[in-house]
Amino acid sequence: MTTYILRRLLLVIPTLFGITLLTFLLIRLAPGNAALIKGQTGENGGHAMTAEVREQTIKLYGLDKDPLTAYGDWLVKLAHLDFGQSLVDHRPVLTKIRERIGLSVSLTGSALVLSYLIAVPVGIAAALRRGQRTDRMISFVVFLLYSIPTFVAALVLILLVAGGDYLNLLPMYGANSIDASEMSGPAWAWDRIKHMILPVICLTYGSLASISRYTRVSMLEVLGQDFLRTARAKGLSERRVIFSQALRNALIPIVTVFAMELPALIGGTIIVEEIFTLPGMGQLVFQSIEARDQFVIMGVVTISAFVTLFGYLMADILYVLVDPRIRFE
Amino acid sequence: MSAPLLRVENLGIEFGPADAPVKAVDGVSFAMAAGETLAVVGESGSGKSVTALALTRLLATPPARYVSGAIQFQGREVMTMPAPELRALRGKQIAYIFQEPSSSLNPVFTIGYQIREAIEQHRPEVRDVRGEIVRALDLVGIRDAATRLGDYPHQLSGGMQQRVMIAMALACQPNLLVADEPTTALDVTIQKQIMDLLRELKSKTNMAILLITHNFGLVSDFADRVVVMFRGKIVESGPTAEVLRHPQHPYTRALIECVPKLGQKQRRLKVIDYAGIN
Numbered sequence A: 001m002t003t004y005i006l007r008r009l010l011l012v013i014p015t016l017f018g019i020t021l022l023t024f025l026l027i028r029l030a031p032g033n034a035a036l037i038k039g040q041t042g043e044n045g046g047h048a049m050t051a052e053v054r055e056q057t058i059k060l061y062g063l064d065k066d067p068l069t070a071y072g073d074w075l076v077k078l079a080h081l082d083f084g085q086s087l088v089d090h091r092p093v094l095t096k097i098r099e100r101i102g103l104s105v106s107l108t109g110s111a112l113v114l115s116y117l118i119a120v121p122v123g124i125a126a127a128l129r130r131g132q133r134t135d136r137m138i139s140f141v142v143f144l145l146y147s148i149p150t151f152v153a154a155l156v157l158i159l160l161v162a163g164g165d166y167l168n169l170l171p172m173y174g175a176n177s178i179d180a181s182e183m184s185g186p187a188w189a190w191d192r193i194k195h196m197i198l199p200v201i202c203l204t205y206g207s208l209a210s211i212s213r214y215t216r217v218s219m220l221e222v223l224g225q226d227f228l229r230t231a232r233a234k235g236l237s238e239r240r241v242i243f244s245q246a247l248r249n250a251l252i253p254i255v256t257v258f259a260m261e262l263p264a265l266i267g268g269t270i271i272v273e274e275i276f277t278l279p280g281m282g283q284l285v286f287q288s289i290e291a292r293d294q295f296v297i298m299g300v301v302t303i304s305a306f307v308t309l310f311g312y313l314m315a316d317i318l319y320v321l322v323d324p325r326i327r328f329e
Numbered sequence B: 001m002s003a004p005l006l007r008v009e010n011l012g013i014e015f016g017p018a019d020a021p022v023k024a025v026d027g028v029s030f031a032m033a034a035g036e037t038l039a040v041v042g043e044s045g046s047g048k049s050v051t052a053l054a055l056t057r058l059l060a061t062p063p064a065r066y067v068s069g070a071i072q073f074q075g076r077e078v079m080t081m082p083a084p085e086l087r088a089l090r091g092k093q094i095a096y097i098f099q100e101p102s103s104s105l106n107p108v109f110t111i112g113y114q115i116r117e118a119i120e121q122h123r124p125e126v127r128d129v130r131g132e133i134v135r136a137l138d139l140v141g142i143r144d145a146a147t148r149l150g151d152y153p154h155q156l157s158g159g160m161q162q163r164v165m166i167a168m169a170l171a172c173q174p175n176l177l178v179a180d181e182p183t184t185a186l187d188v189t190i191q192k193q194i195m196d197l198l199r200e201l202k203s204k205t206n207m208a209i210l211l212i213t214h215n216f217g218l219v220s221d222f223a224d225r226v227v228v229m230f231r232g233k234i235v236e237s238g239p240t241a242e243v244l245r246h247p248q249h250p251y252t253r254a255l256i257e258c259v260p261k262l263g264q265k266q267r268r269l270k271v272i273d274y275a276g277i278n
Helices: A002-029 A034-041 A051-060 A067-079 A093-128 A133-146 A150-162 A178-182 A185-223 A226-233 A238-260 A262-267 A270-275 A281-290 A294-322 B048-054 B083-089 B111-122 B129-139 B158-170 B188-204 B240-245 B250-257
Strands: B006-015 B022-032 B037-041 B065-073 B094-097 B176-180 B208-213 B225-230 B233-239
Touching (some): A002 A067, A002 A294, A067 A294, A093 A133, A093 A185, A093 A238, A093 A281, A093 A294, A133 A185, A150 A185, A185 A270, A238 A262, A238 A294, A262 A294, A270 A281, B022 B048, B022 B065, B048 B176, B048 B208, B094 B158, B111 B129, B111 B158, B158 B188, B188 B208, B225 B240, B225 B250
Parallel strands (some): B037 B208, B037 B225, B094 B176
Antiparallel strands (some): B006 B022, B006 B065
């Protein structure tokens, strides 16, 4: 098992090279660059940059070098764990990521856990009542939710419970209230939770369909197995037969899918963070792409790629832990 | 015969749509005394396995429907038994071993755990559960039982898996063991070992055995009595030796002739000619 994990970790290296090289080239190939965009927006006192200043900026950012040389420079820095600076505000990329990653992890993490907590029992209920009204109702509801776009749901929710037109229960945007810095610990936490409720709902409802259907199919497959007849013949209660004997088998594929969702934690969610003005990773990525902020994009991509590969490795390891029939060679 | 251990009367079980039902079991009646060995013989689809599962109402409803009959075990009616009582009957009084040991054991639990479940369910008074599991495995001839407890089913051969099934069934000392084609999925040599084991266990305990099989060859020196089933009905029954020597029903004769005999040259295996039976 140790050799297997080591081998898999070694394979991560060439994959990371491939991902970062492709992303680097794609950014460079995209029209415009950080200097040009800065020049357009006229950040220096509202005036557009002169041609001379623009040339100097391009040189300063290394945007005049050919893409492969620039990639090489970036790699050398990365080897020293230096992700470079933002081309927009010249702050270190890692600092910018560190400021935002906590919010994204807590947001997507709560949504992920919540959707499994709801969808797995729902999927089991549907499987146990296969073809009956409960099963059909569950299918209808989860597919209905699945087909509502996030931005529509977000706007409707804001309108109904946060806009003040109908109910004014929850805050409309932001991660905290304006006066949050003056709050005590528990009051601050409560304020944060209230701000997270609507975003978490928006991130959760859509994934219920896939997870619950997945659970349902997996459960149905197990329910037809001979060993459940053995369990019943032993005199075990129906509850024990389903929740101990059957579920343990049915959860094998689901547990591993869970591990593969890890990268979503880091990537954040562009739409929800934009709508609710949450300073998370999704917003950072969105703003960086708009500004062609090359090194920030590269930093986020590198970290996400690493977490993705790690998630796949985790999924494989989980497979072995939950299914005794599988062994690493 | 003294008061029977098991009495099945006019049992009827149907599958399929209500307006065009398939009668899997049609008016079956038989009885078993304590410690007796009864073989139910018949081809695939004759209703013998369905009958066996019905004894503790193990058939899923739907698709199955119990349409008639009574099943009495030690004088208690199984058909109307409430669920908790039924669970106490299953495994404790009537235990099963099934045809396919590899799929009858749960792949994600160790064999020790699966035997433990049966003991904890029915014998809460047992203090040393682990010792009891080892004893059960010893009884069915699994060597190094103490070290094999932690094995998963896939780590054992088919014959070993069936021994584990038997150990699990016997762990609660049932009064009736239902062996539903226990050797069909096994090699001929392993078949013999398993039948020898069942014979040995029969002599050690006073347990009644209901052997379900399609193979008359297994029956002759094992069962006290034979019941022959054909298309959901019992067509013949009686003491084993008598049925084998003087089969009354043409289907029974045909089944007996299907068993290939040693030293007898045959160009083709015998098949049943259904035209001559009905």
